[in-house]
Every structure is written in structure tokens, then in C-alpha cells.
Amino acid sequence: MFTHPDFDAHEMVTWIQDPHTGLRAVIAVHSTALGPGMGGCRLWTYPDAAAGLTDVLRLSRGMSLKNAMADLALGGGKAVIFGPVPEDAAARREAFRAFGRAVASLGGKYVTAEDVGVSVADMEAVAEETRHVSGLPPAGGAVGGDPSPYTARGVLRGIEAAVARRLGRADLDGLRVAVQGTGNVGGSLCRMLAERGADLVIAEANTARRDALAADLGAEVVEGDAILSAEADVFAPCALGGVLTAQNVAGLKAKIIAGAANNQLADEAAGHALAARGITYVPDYVLNAGGIIAVGAEYLGDKTRDQVMTAVDAIGPRVAELLARAEAEGQRTDLLADRMAMERIAAARG
Ligand code: NAD
Numbered sequence: 001m002f003t004h005p006d007f008d009a010h011e012m013v014t015w016i017q018d019p020h021t022g023l024r025a026v027i028a029v030h031s032t033a034l035g036p037g038m039g040g041c042r043l044w045t046y047p048d049a050a051a052g053l054t055d056v057l058r059l060s061r062g063m064s065l066k067n068a069m070a071d072l073a074l075g076g077g078k079a080v081i082f083g084p085v086p087e088d089a090a091a092r093r094e095a096f097r098a099f100g101r102a103v104a105s106l107g108g109k110y111v112t113a114e115d116v117g118v119s120v121a122d123m124e125a126v127a128e129e130t131r132h133v134s135g136l137p138p139a140g141g142a143v144g145g146d147p148s149p150y151t152a153r154g155v156l157r158g159i160e161a162a163v164a165r166r167l168g169r170a171d172l173d174g175l176r177v178a179v180q181g182t183g184n185v186g187g188s189l190c191r192m193l194a195e196r197g198a199d200l201v202i203a204e205a206n207t208a209r210r211d212a213l214a215a216d217l218g219a220e221v222v223e224g225d226a227i228l229s230a231e232a233d234v235f236a237p238c239a240l241g242g243v244l245t246a247q248n249v250a251g252l253k254a255k256i257i258a259g260a261a262n263n264q265l266a267d268e269a270a271g272h273a274l275a276a277r278g279i280t281y282v283p284d285y286v287l288n289a290g291g292i293i294a295v296g297a298e299y300l301g302d303k304t305r306d307q308v309m310t311a312v313d314a315i316g317p318r319v320a321e322l323l324a325r326a327e328a329e330g331q332r333t334d335l336l337a338d339r340m341a342m343e344r345i346a347a348a349r350g
Contacts (some may be wrong), residue, residue, distance in 0.1 A: 154290025
């Protein structure tokens with residue numbers, strides 16, 4: 001593992017196998033320099049364990065960068081559970097309790113929450129075993145629960161900032177936005193964009209979900225990868241990572257890429273291709289920090305609800321500043337963001 005291309009001096013990687021429930025998972029803590037390593041738990045059916053390891057190494061490093069850029073007192077960590085887990089509700093609950101015991105055994109070095117495939121109910125099961133969990137149902141107006149609406153709000157603020165900078169527009173009226181994946185975040189984002197008068201074109205693997213949203217918001221529907229080359233001002237990847245490659249960047253029509261999905265650039269060549277084509281790329285982890293700002297506050301107890309909203313809205317000015325600085329320095333936005341975040345982590349380590 002130490003020679004794995006995505007291994008980046010991660011502090012800890014723990015493999016979990018629970019003989020009673022059949023749970024198999026891996027937890028990676030990239031850095032605790034700024035605070036406990038926090039990041040969601042993803043449930044996914046990987047082709048093999050190596051693919052899950054690659055995902056968790058990349059995602060946990062991404063959380064370190066995201067939390068540092070969002071000015072949070074949190075390091076970076078992530079967990080993946082190898083799907084499928086049992087469909088039966090009681091058996092699924094037991095599997096998540098087993099995961100909770102594994103989180104507990106790390107004594108707060110890793111703090112978990114929801115990610116793709118994982119629900120608030122799953123985190124409630126985890127909370128039966130450990131207090132190092134967030135994204136739980138909020139009590140009496142407190143911050144917490146499903147992070148997706150906060151993530152969507154932050155993405156919206158980032159899109160507004162990028163549109164102002166790149167297209168010189170102060171509103172989203174008539175702006176055409178292509179959204180890939182209309183799940184928890186993408187769905188909320190579509191509703192917010194529609195409220196601001198944006199025209200939507202969507203692609204979503206779950207056709208029932210897609211058609212309901214399209215009918216509700218009057219969105220145009222495209223199939224599969226056609227979303228990448230759809231006529232649009234903004235492309236918002238909100239499904240899974242690795243969606244942008246040097247090959248498909250060539251066909252993009254959008255001038256701005258700004259979406260919630262983690263690790264949107266499949267590789268270094270994709271970032272290079274975006275820059276070469278003059279497409280404004282808003283680094284995913286700068287844009288999608290709204291959820292971790294909310295669940296981080298829930299765990300740390302360091303912000304009121306109003307303060308959380310203010311911190312999520314600050315993603316807009318942060319994006320504006322990053323884009324301005326990248327332009328002034330002639331730097332790629334993703335590389336500049338990485339450098340800024342790594343400097344913060346290195347300073348804390350020092
Ligand atoms: P989700 O599972 O609710 O939604 C993802 C949607 O994408 C699903 O509806 C799925 O059917 C669809 N999808 C998958 N592959 C697709 C494809 N090739 N084309 C079209 N649709 C496809 O997940 P989510 O919570 O909305 O998260 C979306 C992305 O944002 C993920 O990459 C996640 O890591 C990232 N993210 C989420 C949060 C959060 O608060 N939930 C925070 C930060 C980042």
C-alpha cells in the first residue's frame with residue numbers, strides 16, 4: 001500500500017471485517033493536523049477491494065484539502081463500505097452498528113457521516129456504538145441531519161460567483177445549467193437553480209427520479225454521457241467522481257465546470273485539458289464544502305445555525321477569490337487550491 005499511487009502519507013488505513021454481519025469496510029485517515037479526520041462513509045459495490053482502497057485513499061486526502069480550505073478545525077478521513085449490505089432493514093442496521101464499533105475503536109481519530117449510498121438512519125445505527133458520528137437528526141432547530149441541502153446551497157453560491165467572474169452576470173436568469181446526477185445534492189441544486197430562473201438540462205441514472213424532477217421543473221433530459229457535451233453555460237457534475245477526462249473535455253460546451261461530485265478530474269491530464277481550453281474549473285472540494293461545514297459544526301458544536309449558513313455562503317467569496325488569484329498568477333484553479341490547502345495543513349503540522 002505504501003507504493004500505491006494514491007497513497008499520500010495517510011496517517012492510518014484500517015480494514016474491517018465483521019464476521020457476524022458480513023460487513024467489509026476500509027477507513028482511511030489522511031491527516032489529523034487540523035483536527036479529527038472527518039469525512040463521510042460511502043456504500044458502494046466495487047469490482048474488488050483494490051478499487052475501494054483507491055477510492056478511500058483519494059477521498060480521504062480530498063477531505064483534508066476540503067476541510068482546510070473551508071477553515072474548519074478538522075482533518076481529513078473517509079470510509080467505504082463494500083456493498084451490497086443486506087436489504088433487510090434490521091440486518092442493515094446491524095451492519096452499520098458493526099461499522100460504528102469500528103469507528104469507536106479509533107477513539108475519535110476518524111469521525112463519520114453520510115456519503116453516497118448511506119442514509120441518516122444508517123448514521124443513527126452507527127451512533128448506537130460511537131459518538132464520533134455526525135449527520136444525525138437535528139434536535140429542536142439545532143444544526144445537523146442530512147448534509148445535502150447545505151452542500152447544494154454552497155454549490156449554488158460557488159456557481160453564482162463563477163458566473164459573475166467568468167460571464168460578468170449578477171443573476172442566473174436564463175442561464176443554462178447541465179446537471180449530471182439529480183440525487184440528494186443534484187436534486188436540491190436543480191430546485192435552487194430553477195428558483196433563480198436558470199434553465200436546466202439533466203442526466204440521471206435513476207429514470208423515475210429523473211422524470212419526476214424534469215416534469216416538476218420543466219428540465220430537459222439527456223441520456224448518459226450526452227450531458228457532458230450538452231449546450232450549457234455551466235456543467236455541474238453531481239453524480240460520481242472521475243467524470244472529466246482529457247478526451248471528453250474536448251467535447252464540453254460549458255465555459256464553467258462547477259458541481260458537487262468529489263474528485264471530478266479523472267487524472268492530471270483532465271485538469272490540463274480544461275485549462276488548455278480556457279474552461280473555468282471550480283475545484284470540487286472548494287465548492288462542495290457546505291455539507292461538511294454543517295456536519296462539522298454538529299460534531300464540534302462550535303457554530304449556531306446562523307453561523308453555519310454564513311459559513312456555507314462564504315463559499316461564494318472563496319470561489320471568487322480563488323478564481324481571481326488563479327487568473328492573476330496564471331495558475332490552474334485546481335493546483336492553486338491544492339497548494340493553498342496543503343500549506344495550511346503543513347503549517348498546522350509544523
Ligand atoms: P446521491 O447518491 O444522492 O446522488 C447521486 C445521483 O447520481 C444518484 O441519483 C445516481 O442515480 C446518479 N448517477 C450516478 N451515476 C450517474 C451517471 N453516470 N449519470 C447520471 N446520473 C448518475 O449522492 P449525493 O449525496 O447527491 O452526492 C452526489 C455527489 O456529491 C457525490 O460525488 C458525493 O461524493 C458528492 N458530495 C456529496 C455531499 C453531500 O452532502 N451529500 C457533500 C460533498 C460531496
